[in-house]
Amino acid sequence: MKKVKVIKIDVDKCNGCRSCEAVCSAFHAAPKYSSTNPERSRIRVLFDPLKDIYVPVLAGEYTEAECNGRDIYTIDGKQYDECSFCRASCPSRDLFKDPDSDLPLKCDMCEEEPPLEEPLCVQWCLSDALTYEEREEEGEEEEKPEEMEIGLESLVKKHGLKTVKDSLARLAKG
Amino acid sequence: MRFAETGINLEIDLSRGSIEKEGTDPGLTELHLGGLGTNARMLWDRVPPETKPFDPENLLIFSAGILAGTPAPGANRTIVSTFSPQTLLMAYSIMGGFWAPELKFAGYDKVVIRGRSPELVYLWIHNDKVEIRDASHLKGKGSLETAELIRQELKEPKAQVATIGLAGENRVYFASIEQGRSSASRGGIGAVMGDKGLKAIAVRGTKDINIAQPAEFFELCTEVLKYIQHRGENPIKGVPPILAGLGSPQEMSLHDEQWHTASFAWGNARERRKNFWNEEVEAKWKETQDKTVERLISCYNCPMKCGGIITHPKLERYMMKCYSKLTYTMAAMSDLDFGFRIAGLAQEYGVDGYTTPQVMAFAVELYEASILTDQDMPGFPADNEERFFYLLEKIVRREGIGDVLADGVYWAARKIGKGAEAYDHNTIKKHEQIPIKLGTLNPIYYLMWSTGEKINITQIEGQIPQAPFPTKEEREEFVKDWIQVPKEEIKDFVLNWGEPGTAFPNFPTPEATCELVEWQETMHYIDDATGICAGLSSFPIKPPYHIHNLPRLISSATGMDIDEAKLWQIARRNRTLIRAINVRRGMRRADEKPPEDHWKRRFPEIEAKLLDEYYKFKGWNNEGIPTKETLEELGLDYVSQDFEQRGVYKEKKAKAAKSTKSQKPATKRDSKK
Numbered sequence: 001m002k003k004v005k006v007i008k009i010d011v012d013k014c015n016g017c018r019s020c021e022a023v024c025s026a027f028h029a030a031p032k033y034s035s036t037n038p039e040r041s042r043i044r045v046l047f048d049p050l051k052d053i054y055v056p057v058l059a060g061e062y063t064e065a066e067c068n069g070r071d072i073y074t075i076d077g078k079q080y081d082e083c084s085f086c087r088a089s090c091p092s093r094d095l096f097k098d099p100d101s102d103l104p105l106k107c108d109m110c111e112e113e114p115p116l117e118e119p120l121c122v123q124w125c126l127s128d129a130l131t132y133e134e135r136e137e138e139g140e141e142e143e144k145p146e147e148m149e150i151g152l153e154s155l156v157k158k159h160g161l162k163t164v165k166d167s168l169a170r171l172a173k174g
Numbered sequence: 175m176r177f178a179e180t181g182i183n184l185e186i187d188l189s190r191g192s193i194e195k196e197g198t199d200p201g202l203t204e205l206h207l208g209g210l211g212t213n214a215r216m217l218w219d220r221v222p223p224e225t226k227p228f229d230p231e232n233l234l235i236f237s238a239g240i241l242a243g244t245p246a247p248g249a250n251r252t253i254v255s256t257f258s259p260q261t262l263l264m265a266y267s268i269m270g271g272f273w274a275p276e277l278k279f280a281g282y283d284k285v286v287i288r289g290r291s292p293e294l295v296y297l298w299i300h301n302d303k304v305e306i307r308d309a310s311h312l313k314g315k316g317s318l319e320t321a322e323l324i325r326q327e328l329k330e331p332k333a334q335v336a337t338i339g340l341a342g343e344n345r346v347y348f349a350s351i352e353q354g355r356s357s358a359s360r361g362g363i364g365a366v367m368g369d370k371g372l373k374a375i376a377v378r379g380t381k382d383i384n385i386a387q388p389a390e391f392f393e394l395c396t397e398v399l400k401y402i403q404h405r406g407e408n409p410i411k412g413v414p415p416i417l418a419g420l421g422s423p424q425e426m427s428l429h430d431e432q433w434h435t436a437s438f439a440w441g442n443a444r445e446r447r448k449n450f451w452n453e454e455v456e457a458k459w460k461e462t463q464d465k466t467v468e469r470l471i472s473c474y475n476c477p478m479k480c481g482g483i484i485t486h487p488k489l490e491r492y493m494m495k496c497y498s499k500l501t502y503t504m505a506a507m508s509d510l511d512f513g514f515r516i517a518g519l520a521q522e523y524g525v526d527g528y529t530t531p532q533v534m535a536f537a538v539e540l541y542e543a544s545i546l547t548d549q550d551m552p553g554f555p556a557d558n559e560e561r562f563f564y565l566l567e568k569i570v571r572r573e574g575i576g577d578v579l580a581d582g583v584y585w586a587a588r589k590i591g592k593g594a595e596a597y598d599h600n601t602i603k604k605h606e607q608i609p610i611k612l613g614t615l616n617p618i619y620y621l622m623w624s625t626g627e628k629i630n631i632t633q634i635e636g637q638i639p640q641a642p643f644p645t646k647e648e649r650e651e652f653v654k655d656w657i658q659v660p661k662e663e664i665k666d667f668v669l670n671w672g673e674p675g676t677a678f679p680n681f682p683t684p685e686a687t688c689e690l691v692e693w694q695e696t697m698h699y700i701d702d703a704t705g706i707c708a709g710l711s712s713f714p715i716k717p718p719y720h721i722h723n724l725p726r727l728i729s730s731a732t733g734m735d736i737d738e739a740k741l742w743q744i745a746r747r748n749r750t751l752i753r754a755i756n757v758r759r760g761m762r763r764a765d766e767k768p769p770e771d772h773w774k775r776r777f778p779e780i781e782a783k784l785l786d787e788y789y790k791f792k793g794w795n796n797e798g799i800p801t802k803e804t805l806e807e808l809g810l811d812y813v814s815q816d817f818e819q820r821g822v823y824k825e826k827k828a829k830a831a832k833s834t835k836s837q838k839p840a841t842k843r844d845s846k847k
């Protein structure tokens with residue numbers, strides 16, 4: 001059995017406060033809480049008040065190439081921006097990329113020892129737009145790559161293994 | 175490295191078109207904290223009293239509070255400071271929303287504007303890149319429209335935009351600076367922005383804000399959040415619903431408007447309608463509100479929802495905050511639907527939701543009294559609501575009578591003459607006040623209305639109950655968890671209030687009144703420096719921020735070592751400095767009075783005694799001027815030296831009594847257009 005962690009998002013309850021962004025970026029700062037910067041957050045709220053659109057999105061997988069084409073949703077007569085509901089850190093947009101290194105950001109459900117009761121964004125969302133659930137599912141627990149690996153992988157994909165290796169070797173010497 | 179603040183200000187000279195980045199002096203942070211405090215210091219140092227509000231040398235300062243953008247809940251305020259064309263004194267208006275955090279993320283604490291651009295421009299701040307851009311295509315555009323156009327042309331949907339509407343461009347004395355769901359409205363700061371030829375400031379930032387002691391700071395923030403949650407689950411018992419919770423008054427969600435509609439005066443601050451609120455009205459207004467308020471919305475990093483998205487079949491969507499829901503409705507003696515309709519338009523034009531309805535109600539009264547006639551107002555409609563729309567259009571364009579009214583009630587009354595002055599009965603220091611007319615003098619409010627430098631009661635009052643609790647048990651219950659009081663003795667006020675012999679105006683004693691007023695005011699001055707929303711701090715009863723947790727919060731964020739006494743002292747220093755700025759501009763005791771009819775029963779002797787006591791308590795002389803000793807104790811020696819040089823202490827009473835009365839309005843100082 002494997003544990004599945006779910007953040008339930010109720011867009012109708014979101015008030016656009018961006019507390020989730022603030023707290024996420026603070027948690028992932030090094031040292032922890034030493035800085036805040038929503039641009040580094042692994043949850044972003046896409047909003048357009050004049051259309052009454054509020055969509056909290058959690059950062060998902062890094063993708064090397066964008067999809068073949070884009071999607072645009074209309075729900076309840078409101079037209080959402082292109083790819084509004086996609087979680088990918090994707091070359092087509094600047095969402096979920098570290099503003100300094102450009103490395104992809106990915107939600108880790110606030111990986112922590114001992115584990116948090118709930119991810120921090122859920123804890124800080126007093127409007128209950130974000131709620132948390134855990135459930136068991138058939139299947140093997142997957143080995144999760146470390147944050148560093150995700151970053152390195154994306155660098156390798158971008159620049160090729162050799163360039164990354166060379167750069168690392170140079171850095172190690174310096 | 176600087177903590178909580180960025181340590182960098184942007185200095186923009188619009189006359190020369192220059193942009194400079196200036197490192198700030200950490201010593202000033204120690205003395206004034208930030209936000210309003212450091213703004214005031216800048217205005218004292220750089221704008222002499224001879225400079226008029228519409229001189230290019232006047233500064234317009236946009237400042238983030240020192241905690242803005244940190245995880246401290248509700249720390250999101252932008253404090254805008256300048257000199258007001260209406261009061262001719264210092265104006266500082268404060269807005270929530272998202273602008274201040276974005277400025278900090280871009281790497282700046284303040285944007286300081288001086289000079290005047292010959293053409294309409296806007297400022298674009300994107301991290302290190304700062305440009306002055308042409309705004310001629312935005313001339314006359316509404317506030318939401320402008321913000322949207324700027325975002326589109328910059329291809330930056332996440333840019334935060336503070337902008338003026340048509341009213342600011344036309345230098346209406348109560349023009350606001352609008353920022354989507356929030357605005358800095360009081361004192362005519364939008365007119366100063368317009369005078370400078372600055373349409374908007376757009377900002378986008380992707381940098382870090384650093385915290386000095388992260389673990390401690392974050393723990394304190396979490397405690398604050400938990401307390402907010404606790405207060406949400408435990409509204410204050412025994413007070414009207416509108417006063418029971420946190421935030422700005424929760425008027426976007428609450429339907430019960432008994433308190434505002436029955437206690438505040440309607441029309442031109444004329445009529446109290448104590449029986450207005452009944453089931454029928456409640457049902458009708460509820461229907462209007464439920465149809466119109468589509469979603470409740472917040473400011474940056476705040477769980478309260480003081481704003482609403484307004485959808486109305488006759489209007490484009492807009493965002494509204496708290497009390498402007500009622501100001502137009504009540505001024506026009508109309509209903510809620512009208513309020514929603516006209517407020518949306520007024521915000522697009524960018525005018526203050528407090529002052530504007532009153533100026534218009536004043537004009538309607540003058541018309542009804544035949545002081546203004548059809549000659550002054552050609553085509554003035556017969557329909558009441560239409561009249562308000564008519565006046566709004568005239569005012570924001572400064573067209574015909576609108577040109578006179580655009581200076582606000584005080585100046586307009588004097589220009590119109592023919593007895594119009596008598597209809598100016600709700601201004602203090604030339605500034606329109608909340609329309610409240612009550613029975614017996616309330617000593618606490620008397621001092622707040624008279625002496626508050628903000629000249630706006632909501633920025634002075636706050637966390638003390640407005641009426642006594644009827645029973646002893648309720649009083650005891652209330653003080654049990656009243657952790658916010660600075661000293662235990664303050665609780666006596668609530669414990670005693672309601673006992674025999676505790677009626678106004680002899681209760682509370684002048685000494686107790688001074689303590690209460692000073693406490694309320696101090697908390698506001700702290701908020702205005704930190705950038706924490708008053709709605710979570712100085713304004714509601716039992717707020718999550720208070721004098722006992724703020725020192726640690728500020729210390730752990732900034733790395734400074736500030737205890738309660740030191741924080742109180744900083745607030746006192748800032749407060750005194752702002753008083754000094756206004757004193758240097760001629761404000762004296764004679765200006766410190768609420769409108770004559772503010773209370774039906776006035777007590778001149780008690781009032782004089784209250785003012786005497788309060789001045790003494792504050793360390794000011796009998797004219798309300800901070801004494802040399804007070805200034806030196808606060809490290810404001812340069813102020814006392816300036817006062818001595820100018821002979822401020824030696825003035826004869828007679829001259830002092832004339833005070834700001836002899837001044838001229840700011841309109842004619844120069845003709846730009």
Ligand code: SF4
Binds near residue numbers: 014017124125128
């Ligand atoms: S914290 Fe909750 S309400 Fe606030 S923006 Fe995030 S999801 Fe929306």
Ligand code: SF4
Binds near residue numbers: 421707
């Ligand atoms: S309490 Fe209300 S006004 Fe204050 S920051 Fe929160 S949402 Fe904004």
